[in-house]
Amino acid sequence: xxxxxxxxxxxxxxxxxxxxxxxxxxxxxxxxxxxxxxxxxxxxxxxxxxxxxxxxxxxxxxxxxxxxxxxxxxxxxxxxxxxxxxxxxxxxxxxxxxxxxxxxxxxxxxxxxxxxxxxxxxxxxxxxxxxxxxxxxxxxxxxxxxxxxxxxxxxxxxxxxxxxxxxxxxxxxxxxxxxxxxxxxxxxxxxxxxxxxxxxxxxxxxxxxxxxxxxxxxxxxxxxxxxxxxxxxxxxxxxxxxxxxxxxxxxxxxxxx
Amino acid sequence: xxxxxxxxxxxxxxxxxxxxxxxxxxxxxxxxxxxxxxxxxxxxxxxxxxxxxxxxxxxxxxxxxxxxxxxxxxxxxxxxxxxxxxxxxxxxxxxxxxxxxxxxxxxxxxxxxxxxxxxxxxxxxxxxxxxxxxxxxxxxxxxxxxxxxxxxxxxxxxxxxxxxxxxxxxxxxxxxxxxxxxxxxxxxxxxxxxxxxxxxxxxxxxxxxxxxxxxxxxxxxxxxxxxxxxxxxxxxxxxxxxxxxxxxxxxxxxxxxxxxxxxxxxxxxxx
Numbered sequence: 001x002x003x004x005x006x007x008x009x010x011x012x013x014x015x016x017x018x019x020x021x022x023x024x025x026x027x028x029x030x031x032x033x034x035x036x037x038x039x040x041x042x043x044x045x046x047x048x049x050x051x052x053x054x055x056x057x058x059x060x061x062x063x064x065x066x067x068x069x070x071x072x073x074x075x076x077x078x079x080x081x082x083x084x085x086x087x088x089x090x091x092x093x094x095x096x097x098x099x100x101x102x103x104x105x106x107x108x109x110x111x112x113x114x115x116x117x118x119x120x121x122x123x124x125x126x127x128x129x130x131x132x133x134x135x136x137x138x139x140x141x142x143x144x145x146x147x148x149x150x151x152x153x154x155x156x157x158x159x160x161x162x163x164x165x166x167x168x169x170x171x172x173x174x175x176x177x178x179x180x181x182x183x184x185x186x187x188x189x190x191x192x193x194x195x196x197x198x199x200x201x202x203x204x205x206x207x208x209x210x211x212x213x214x215x216x217x218x219x220x221x222x223x224x225x226x227x228x229x230x231x232x233x234x235x236x237x238x239x240x241x242x243x244x245x246x247x248x249x250x251x252x253x254x255x256x257x
Numbered sequence: 258x259x260x261x262x263x264x265x266x267x268x269x270x271x272x273x274x275x276x277x278x279x280x281x282x283x284x285x286x287x288x289x290x291x292x293x294x295x296x297x298x299x300x301x302x303x304x305x306x307x308x309x310x311x312x313x314x315x316x317x318x319x320x321x322x323x324x325x326x327x328x329x330x331x332x333x334x335x336x337x338x339x340x341x342x343x344x345x346x347x348x349x350x351x352x353x354x355x356x357x358x359x360x361x362x363x364x365x366x367x368x369x370x371x372x373x374x375x376x377x378x379x380x381x382x383x384x385x386x387x388x389x390x391x392x393x394x395x396x397x398x399x400x401x402x403x404x405x406x407x408x409x410x411x412x413x414x415x416x417x418x419x420x421x422x423x424x425x426x427x428x429x430x431x432x433x434x435x436x437x438x439x440x441x442x443x444x445x446x447x448x449x450x451x452x453x454x455x456x457x458x459x460x461x462x463x464x465x466x467x468x469x470x471x472x473x474x475x476x477x478x479x480x481x482x483x484x485x486x487x488x489x490x491x492x493x494x495x496x497x498x499x500x501x502x503x504x505x506x507x508x509x510x511x512x513x514x515x516x517x518x519x520x521x522x523x524x525x526x527x528x
Contacts, residue, residue, distance in 0.1 A: 127352035131411075134312065134346045135366045135418075136338045142369070 025218055028140060029148050036145045043142075047150025051112040051213075055158060058111050059104060063162040066103060067169025070094055074170070075178050084178075088185035089192050091170035097197055100163035101204035102249050105212050108155060109241035113216035116147050117237040120220025121230035144221055148213045155209025156202060163201065200256045207248055212241045264323075265290040265422065265454050266311060271320030273303070273310060280306055282478035284320070293448050293455045295469035295486075297462070299500065299509055302475050304458040305349075308424055311456070312344055313337060342370070345415030346424045351407035353399040353414070359386070360395040363414045370418070385413040389443060405436025412443060422454050423447060429461040437461075441468050462501055466490070474500060476509075 037044060074090040120143060123129050129139040174180040216237050223233035266288040273281040280303035288294045298304055309315040311322060313329050322329050324340070332340055353362050363382045367373055373381075386392045389409040399407060408428060415423060428440050441464050448455045459465055465472060466486040474482045474489065474497055482489055482497045490501055499507030515521075 123355070126350060126355075127348040128354055130314070131346070131348055131352035131354075133314065134341060134344065135369070135414075136341050137366075137369045 022214070022218055025221075026214055029145055029214070029217075032138075032141045032145045033149060036141060036149065040142075040146065043146035044149045044153070047146045048154050049150075051108075051116070051147070051151045052154025052157060054115075055108060055111045055154070056161070058107055059158050059162050060165050062103065062107055063100075063165035064169040066099055066162075067091060067095060067166030067171075068173045070099075070166070071170035071173030071178070075174055075180065084174075084180055085184035086188055087170065087174040087180050088167075088187075088189040091174075092167060092189040092193055093197065095163045095166040095170075096193070096201045097204075098249070098253070100159050100166065101201055101208055102245060104155070104159045104162045104205070105208035105245040106242055108151070108158060108209070109212050109216070109238050109245075112151060112154070113212050113237045113241055114234040116151065116213070116216040117220035117223070118230055118234045120144065120147070120217060121223035121225070121233045124221070124223060125225040125227070125230055140221075144217050148217050151213025151216065152206075152209050155212065156205040159201065159205035159208075196256070200252070203256075204249065204252055207252065208245050211244050211248060215241050215244065263289055265325065266456075267323040268311070269321045269323070271310065271322065272318045273306065273315070274318055275306070279478055281310075281317075284475070284479050286473055286480060286483075288454065288456060289471065290454050291448075291452065292470040293444060293457060293468055295457045295459060295465045295472040296475060297458075297460055297465060297472060297500070298475035298481075300460065303478075304460075304475065305426055307475075308346070308426055308456070308458060312341060312346070312424070342418055343421045344424060345418065345420035345422070347408065347411050347415050347426060347428055349427045349430060350404070351399075351411035353402075353407055353411055355399050357399075358395070359391070359397050359399065359402070359410050362399065362410060363417055365414065366418050381417060382413075385417050386410070388416070388447075389413045390439070403436070405432050405439060408432070408436075408440060409443065412440075412447070416447065416451070419451075420453065422456065425455065425457045425459070427459055428457065429459055429464050437464060444468050462503065476500075 070091040071087060074087040075084050078084045078086050078090060120129075123139075123143060129143065132139045132142060171182070171185060175182045175185055219233040219237045219240070220230075223229045264287050266286075268284055268286040271281050271284040272279070284307075286296070286307075296304055296307060306315065310317055311324075313322075313332070316330065324343075329340065353359075354365065357365065360382055361368075363385055364378050367378050367381060383392055383395065386395055389412050391406060391409050391413065394402065394406060394410070399410070402410065412423075425444065428444065429437050432440065444455060444457065445468050447453065457465065457469060469486055472483065472486055472489055473480050476496055482492055482494055484492075489497055492498065492501075496508040498504070499509060505511050
C-alpha cells in the first residue's frame, strides 16, 4: 500500500519535473527565435518546406476523403429531417472548427513530427549535435529552433488547405453524386458561418502547430542516443501529440463556445 | 613564456562519477605541446568521457584541468566558446552533418563563425580537402562515403579553423587496413606539419605504437602506466602486458564476475 503510494508520488514528481523542463525548453526556443528569424531565415524556409510542403499530399488526400464522408453522412442524417440542403453548413462547420485542425494535427504528427524527432534523434545519436557544440555552434539555435519554427509556420496553412479540400470533397459527394443544389450548399454555409467560427479554427491550428512541433523537437532532442532510443522517441511523438491535441481541442472548444 | 609553456594540458587529481559509477579517481595526465599523446585503456574506462572533460563538455566532480596554464572551470560562456575554437575534434564515426554535402560540411565552421567571401571559403575548403586527399569528393554526400573517407572529411573539417589542438576519438575503429594506414599517416603529418598538438584516444595498440610520442594507459579510473610506446612494451606490469599484447586472461579477467560455477550447475536440483 505504502509502496503503491510512493510509486504514485514518484510518478507525479517526475511528471512535474518533465513538464517544467519542457517549459524551460520552450522558453529557450522562443528566446532564440528572433535571432534565427532575422539572421538565418533561410534555415526556417527550408524547414517550412520539409514540414509543410512535404506533408501536402497526405493532407490533401485525407482532406478529400474526410470531406467526402461528411457529405455522405451529413446527407444521410439531414435528409431524415428533409434538411439535405444544409449539408454544406454541416460539413463546413465540422471541417473548419473541429476536423480540420484536429485531423491535420494528427496527420502532421505522423508525417512531419516523426520526421523531426527521428532526424534530431539521429543527429544526436551520431554525435552531430556534440560536433556542432565542439565547433562553437549552438545546436538549439542551428538545428532545433528552425525546425520548431518551420512546423509552427506550416501548420496553419496545412489546416487551411485541409479544410478547403475537405469542403470540395463534400461538395463533390453532396452535389455531384447525391443531387443537392449547389447554390443551397454554399449559400447556407456563407450565411451561417461567422468570423468567430473561422477564428476558432485558426486559433486551434496555431496552438496545435506549436504543440505538435514542440513535442517533436523535444522528443528528438531528449531521445536516448541509440537506435532503440530514436525509435522510441518517434513513437512517443505521435502518442503524446495525439493526446495533447485532443485535450487542447476540448479546452479551446469549451472556452470558445 | 615560462616553464608552463611546455605543458599544454594538465589534469590534476581529477574525479568524475556518472551516477553511482566512479569513472575517474585521482587522474593525473600531462599533455605536452607539439606531441601526439595517446590515451589507451580497456573498453568502458571512460576515454571519451576524458575528452569531454578536457573540452568542458562535462565538469569534473573534483580536481582541475589546466589548458595553457588556465583553469578551464573559471571560463565564462563566451570565453568557453572562444576556448573551444582552439580545439578541433574528430568524432568516432566522423559525425558529419548528414544534410550537408562534403564541401558544406568542411565549410560549416567558416560559414557559422566568419564573414569570409564565398571565393575565400571555397579556397580554404578545397585546400583542407586536398590535404586529406579528398578534393575530388567535395560534391559527394556523407552517406556516399566509406568509413575511412568520412573520417578524413571530418579531419578536414576539424582543421578548417586552424586549431592548436586536434582531438581524435577512436579514429581507427572499424577501418580496413588501408584506411587505417591513411589515418595513421595523416595524424602524424597534421601534427608535425601544422605544429599542433594531438590527443588520441584509442585501444589499437599497433597503430598507437607507430604514431604516438607518449602514451597513457588508463585503468580503474587512474593512470596505470605512461611513457613512450617502447617503454610500455618493455614494462613488467601484468596489466600493461596483458593490454599491450592482447592476452585474453590476466588482471582483466576472462570471466565476468559470477557465482561459483560448480554450485550453479550442480546445486540447481537441490532447491
